[in-house]
Every structure is written in C-alpha cells, then in structure tokens.
Amino acid sequence: MLEIKCPYCGKRSQNEFSYGGDATVKRPTLGEEISTEDWDNFVYFRDNPRGKHTELWHHVSGCRQWFKASRDTATHEIFDTCKMNEALNE
Amino acid sequence: MSNAYRTKNSTGLINKNKKINFTFNGHTYHGYEGDTLASALISNGIHLIGRSFKYHRPRGFLGVGVEEPNAMVQLHEGNKSEPNIIATEVELVEGLKAKSQNCWPSVQFDIGEVNNLLNRFFPAGFYYKTFMWPKSFWMKIYEPFIRKAAGMGVAPLQPDPDRYEHNYEHCDVLVVGSGPSGLASALAAAKNGARVILAEDKANFGGSLLTDEVTIGNMSGKEWANDTVAQLKSLPNVILKKRSQVFGYYDHNMTVMIERVSDHQENPSKYTPRQRLHYIRAGEVIVSTGSIERPISFGNNDRPGILLASAAKEYMTVYETLVGKKPIIFTNNDTAYSTALEFLKNDITPVILDTRNNSNGELVKEVKQKGVNIRFNSGIADTKGHLKIKSAVIGELDKDKENFTSLESIDCDCICMSGGWTPTVHLSSQAGNKLKFNEEIDAFVPDKKRQRESAVGAANGSFTLNQSLAEGFQVGFDLSNKFTDNNIVTNTPNSKEPKYEKHERLWCMPLPQGKTPKRFIDFQNDVAVSDVELAIREGFRSIEHVKRYTTLGMAGDQGKTSNLNGLQYVSNIEKKIVPEVGHTTFRPPYTPVTIGAIVGREVGNHYLPTRKSPIHNWHEENNAVFVAAGLWQRPRYYPKESENMNDAVNREAANVRSNVGICDVTTLGKIDIKGPDAPEFLNRVYTNAWLKLPVGKARYGVMLREDGMVFDDGTTSRLSENHFHMTTTTAQAANVLSHLEYYLQVVWPELDVNVLSTTEQWSGIAVAGPKSRELLSKLFPNIDLSNEGLPFMGLVDTNIDGIFARIYRISFSGELAYEVNVESNFGLHMWKRIMDVGKAFNIEPYGTEALSTLRIEMGHVAGAELDGRAVPFDVGLNGMVSKKKDFIGKRSLSKEAFTSEDRQTIVGLVPLDKRTKIPEGSHIVENDKVASPVPKLGHVSSSCWSVEYNNPFSIAIIKDGKNKIGKNLFAVSPLKDISIPVEVVSSHYVDPDGERVRS
C-alpha cells in the first residue's frame, strides 16, 4: 500500500485515495471544432510509460481534493505531489 | 518412557514445574511450559510426524522454527481445526490436540506410500506429462486423484469461531528479529530517541544468543540479551513484540506482521483476539532476520531423526530436549561442532563426519581435546530405518569427493547435518532489493536497496558476533539520526566467540555404488537431486523454469532450506557459478498466514458498512423485506400475512396506480451546488439546457461520460439564483460527486462553484398516486397544491410541526406524485405524519420492487438500461440532448458508430401468452429454431408484472428497436432453458403521453 502525501492533508495511506490517470491530458475547449482523431486521442488513448508519470489522485476519503503526483510506475516511488494550480518539482 | 529424551541440565527455558498434557494422533503425552509441540514430541521420543507430499515417505523434524518443511500437523478439532500448522512454531498449551496429515489410515501405515515404491513413475513434471489428455478426464478422474494424493490437511467446514484483529502502527525504525544484531540496532535507535518496534517471531527474544556460548561485555550472550530487552522495555519509545512474524514487505515501507496473541494461552478471555495483524508503516526497516542452516543431500536423507545440527542444538539448549542418544554429526563446516559439544555435556559422544580434509577451528579443537574421533574427508552415502533412522552407510571420499572409496554401516538414532548457513534475505528481496552472491559464504546477500531497508548481521551475510553487533549498533544509530537530533551514541560492547574456519563447497554426497537412493533437496515438495537432473536433461535452463518444473522451493516453506542447495546443484551440472544461474524472487508471505487474520474483523455484517435511512426502524417494524442497494438497506416489499413477493409487489404497485403509496427515497444521492457559475456548470455537465431554469423549478437531467455513454440521471432544482439541489441515482451518488469535483478542480477551475454531498442531510419521502394531492393538501392546508399552485416540476418550501419541509412535484412512478424532503432527523416523524393522514386514502408503503414495476411500465430507464453501454439515443433520451450547446461527452455522440441506425435501442416486450414472465438477461432472437450460434438482437434489461394491464412486461434493448415494434420475436434464456414468444411494443407501456404526472 502506497503512502501518498496529499498537498492539503499530508501523508496518508493509499486506501484513502482514488487514482485519476494521466494529469497532462488537456480536455479540449468546450465548443471547439475538433477532429474525430483528436477527440479519440483525448477520450481513449493514454501512454503507459515505465518510469516517471505525472498523474492525478483524488483524496476521496479525505479532503476530496484532486491533486497532481509524479510517480515512478515501476518502483512506485513518488517524487512529488502538488495542488492543481502548482507545478510539480520534477 | 515419557520425557525420556530430556537433557541432563535444566539450563534452557523449560519450566519443569508446569506440566502440560497434550495428545498426538490420539495418544496422550506431556511436556512442560516452554515447550513447542515439536520439542514436547521429541522429548517423548517421537520423530515420525507425517508423510511427505508426493511419495508419502515417513518424515520427522528437520528444523526447530519457521524453516521446518516436514512437521506440518492438523491442530485442534471441529470448527477450530486448522491444517498445515508447523509443529515447531506451536507453543504447547494444555489440552492441545494435534494429528498427522497426509496419511491414511495412520502415520505408521500409510496406503499412499505405494507412491514411494512407484517413485520412478513420479518424476519431476509428472503431473504435466500424465494429466494432459484426454480433456474429459480432468474433472472426474485426474482432479479428484490429485486432490486426494496432494497431501495437505483438511480445512474445517464450519465458520472460524475465533476473533482476529487488525492494527495500524507507525514507527521510525522497525527491527525484524531479535538476535544480536537486532537487539543492538533496536537499542542504538531507541536510545537515540527514535520510535522503535522490535519484532521477534519466537516466544523469547535473543535469537542465536539463546543457543550460542558467547560473551558480550562481561555477560554471557543470554544475559546480555535479557539485559538489553530489559533496557528496551524501560524506554517509552519502544514497542516490543514477541510471537510476531513480519511476513510481508510492501511498497513505501509498509510491512505486515502477524502476532500470535492467545494461541499459547490455556483460557484466553472472550474478547482477546486469537491473532492480530499489524500494518506497520516504518520510516526505516532493519532486517535482522538471521540465517538458516542448510541441509546436505545424501541417500535417504529424509528419514525421521535426520535434522539440522542447529536445530538439534536449539532443542538441547533452549528446550532441554535430546533429539537422540546415538547421534551422527555430519557437516561441511565448523558450526556443527557446537552441537557436538552440547551432546558431550549430556555424556553423549557423537560420531562426527566432516567432508573437509581438516579444520583447525576453535570448536573443532575443543571437540578433539575431549577425545572425540573426527572422521574428516567423510560423508554419508545412504541411511536405513523405515519409520525412524536406524543406521547410516558412511565412508571416506576420494580426492575429488565424487565417489566413496569405502563404505561401512554404523548404527545411530539421529543424524545432525550442517551444510553451512543461508542469510534470511526474504524480506529484503520482497522490498525490491537486488541481491548479490557472496562467494565467501556461498550465499546471496542484500545489495542494491529499492526501499528504506537495511540488512544487518547474519541476514546481511555477517556471520561473526563482532560484525553483527558492530553493524547493529552502527545502522541503528545512523538510521535513528534521520528522525531525531539527539545524537546519542551507544557504544558497541566487546564480544568473544569461537573462531571458525571456512566451510567446504559440498552440499551433495555421491551415490553409493550401484544404488540410487533418493537424495532430497526440497523436503516439503519431495524434490530430489534426480528431479533437478531430469529438468536440466529435458532442457530447462532458467532457474525459474527449473523451479516450476520440479516445484523446487514452491511449497509453503518458500524453499527456506532448499533454494540455495537447488541453485548450487543446478550450477554444478551446468558448470556455471551460482550468480550466473541467478535466483528466484521471494514473495510474501514469508510464513503461512491464517486467512482469518487477513480478514480480521471484516466478517459478516462488518464486511462492509451498512447504511440505513432514518426511517429504517419503521420499515423493520412493518415487516419490510430488505434488499441491499450498494451499502444501503432498502425495503424491497412489505408482505402482509401469507403474501409472497409477487403478491405483495403487485398489491403495492396497484395501490399506487389506484390510491396512493409512500416510498422511502432517502437513499437517492443529493448534492448541494452553489456559486455564481453554478448554472453554467450544470449546463456543461448535463445534456440539456440549464441557464434559464427558473428559481423554484426542477428539471430532469441526463449526464454523460466523455465517451458519450449515459452516466447518470436525476432531477435538479434551482433553490435560488446561485443555489441548486441535485439528485442522483442511489448507485452513482459517490461517482457523480467525484465527477463534479474533477471538472471543477481539474478541468474548469475558473468556474466559481462549490459542491457538497447532502445525501445524509435530507430524508426523502415519495408520495405517489392519484390521491397524493388530496392527502398532502390535508397535511399541509396552508399551501396551494393545485396543479396551478404547484405544477409538475415545481417545488415549494413550507413548515410542519415546526419542521422545515420542501415539497417537490416530481414523479418516478408516472403517477401524480410528490417528494417531501425534511432534515434527516425528522424523516421518521414526517413519514409517520403522512401515514397517519394517508390512512383515509388507503395509503400503503411500497418498496423497491413496486418502485421498479411502476417505472418499467412507464418505460423510465434506470441502472439496468443505463449500463455504461448506452448513448442517449439508445435509451430514448435523444430529446434530452441539446443541439445548441456543448457539454461533457457531446463530441462523442457524433461518432459514426454512435449514430448508426441499427444500434440496439429501447423497446417494450409483452409475451404472446400474456402469462409467462420474461427472465431479465434473456436474449432476443428472431428465430429460436435455428442451430446455434443464433444471431442475437439484444437482451432483456428489466422485467415486471404490469399491474396496469395484468400481464408481464419487459424492457429490452434490441437492434434497430424502433422498426421492430409490432413484430414477434423470441426471448430465450439458456440458463432457464426457456424460449418465450414475445411481441415488441413501445417501451412507454402505460400512459405514453405522460398525462398523469401533469394532472
């Protein structure tokens, strides 16, 4: 079980959080004309890197805040976490 | 005869003043306080304890602790019965009942032993080769045979009566193992002020200090251990846990430890758990788990009475038990000589066989000085004795040690063997540590760490006491300094122990000429040298493949005594060095863990939390049958007298259609939405328009996922300009909240909106049916509930009995209906008031079944239709989709696949005979007479008995549904083996124009 540092609450066990996927994905702007390919890339396609991954977590059994984390997908090392409006220390 | 095998001196940890009775295979014996089941049996001269896994060979004790591969027993009886318990780990307790496993009819005479005589038919890979074909034999012949032959104990059929608990701990430094390096680490870290947990698997702290004759400072090893434990006990920042095995090392320094709390107690109090599972998140973990002695492979090296030399020593020094009175000691190193010295203390002179040409180690000299003849350059070729070792065929080895030059037989009643020592690296390996091979000790030691874990002492390959203590004190201090600023150094005491000479690289004896006795490597899985040879001969090269093919090291003991010997043997055949062969990965658990401990208190009703509405007790008092809806308990129906479910549901639903019904809808998800951008936010979240919803009005909304699938639906109302009250389905309440938070916090943080779950703050009561207006008008005489005063989708705030109430005119049943919301604490009061007034209108409560019936008849979609595979078009919600604005998931709806005309869409089904209910999940096919696979048009999502038309009615999702209306098809349920001819109708079966809700 991972130990994740919520930027609002501090270190908590993984079972308080839910995973939110790749944090670098940007949702297309509402009302914007967008090709099917670009839309499909947004909805369905994600990289599955071995190593450093910037991702979202939700402190769902805590403060209910979404935040960013930089985690190694192979070793589970978490390098940094930050609030949504902050930048990760990479 | 009883306890005839006890040592002369009582210098161990046995309390002879407390006798303990126990039974083994039906016979009563006694031991003493401090005994394990193993030591008590051995002190009674019993070595035969079970039969081996594959060949059913008689087996005895090999070890004295967790390393024991053979001595597994079935413990206790009835619902407390427990299989596969390692006898060396069981503390003796009054009345303990144990019996042998894997033997029938008895351990002395076991039918399965025929496998041993047929052993040439049971080589490595036997199961793979034999049980391949024909396929039809698997279920009836092969599987039962394997199950019967696979010799493990029997799990009880009754529920486990014992109590298990979970505990969460945090510490700066966790020290695993309380030998010299563990005690040193714990003391250094604790004195420096770190929060320390020291875990010891056995019933006593001290590890090797309890058995070795050493001096630390001016104390004996044992005294120093006791003194250190006393010091640790006096410190407030230390938790000492004995009978506690750290068995798992997971990510981010999460370790899991099993504590045997009351297994050793005669009469534990009722609420004392049997075992406790500790989840320990440690800042740093010090692995001081010591080392395990290696056996030597020689002909028939598995007979009862053949055991590890260190085990024999511990039985003598700690348990005051003699493993035999005519011992042979067989070794490739110096340490076994300490076992010889223990025998000599009991006036027993062992025969000593040493594979080496000579040794000048201090212990060897001491043994020599006592006049014992040591046979160097010698080994054991074979042994005799069916149920217990009787004699050994021994001899001198040739120059290359590949053959015996001469053989003779000597009598013995035990053989104590030592092949040197293997560091216990399991936890380090579990932590992700890349091990390296240490040629000095011919074993793997921890190397590159991935987590905050440090091995010290023997677990780190440091076999001398000096090294162990130095490492322990140093690492304990260094690591604790990460957590404190105290900088308090504890000095390492001087220590004295005998000097040892190096072991010999020889773990497998040659066969006696012309004979092929089995030379076992893995005792628990019955893997012999010949099996490894066969695997190599058949082309297996990777050690992982050899392991799986032979099952070497795959048993419950995790190869504690066999892994390295197996590797060594493979490397010998392959003429490679061990590090090139590599090693297999260790995985948790290090020792077997009771399922009960893993489950803990999460059994029965404690498995999940139960959510109850504030009206729950009323439902219970009124005979409700409950159904789980997620965590909620909801009334399913309220049977009267002899009614069955169908009768009750039909009565409840019909009463809504003709009079008025009342239903507890507290479980619906409710979300409070506030902020200047709230209308804009809802406009993005829902498929329909929200900007112009007037204050005081509710609107039905549908939300999608980005992939276009319907996610949830519900009614949301505008309470004031910037304040909305959203409802969700019971099932999706939590997901919808997370979804909203995601868009507000991650995607559109510029929107000024706050969302908050108010599900538990409001109690909701639906009042539905043609008489609902009359009823509520009587209850709330001060408000205008006329169609003009409170039209469909309107809402009004009011007060009753000093309680705030909000009345929504919304309907799920398709009837004229209202939903009254009050603060949760007043839910029951409100419910009772409505029931009171409702009596005059024949009000009756209705449960989720009637609720379903009413919505299915109306063609309202719910979870069964909104199953994550439906776009709005599929379920008749196209009218809800705005063409003007963008919203979550809209772009997906224009994808080709989602606009195709022949998508499966919603329809109604009525059986042609108007009597046969259509099972949910049935397949819809055009022709049920063609050969399978029959092309499938769709499936039945919901079924009910229409109380309006008094015949069955179902909702189905079928291909090109709209154009199938009026056609006859078949609903086929292969599970129930029925085919029902049905007519396709509109899904809006009752009141298709929605006149009633607006009346």
Ligand SMILES: [Zn+2]
């Ligand atoms: Zn938080």
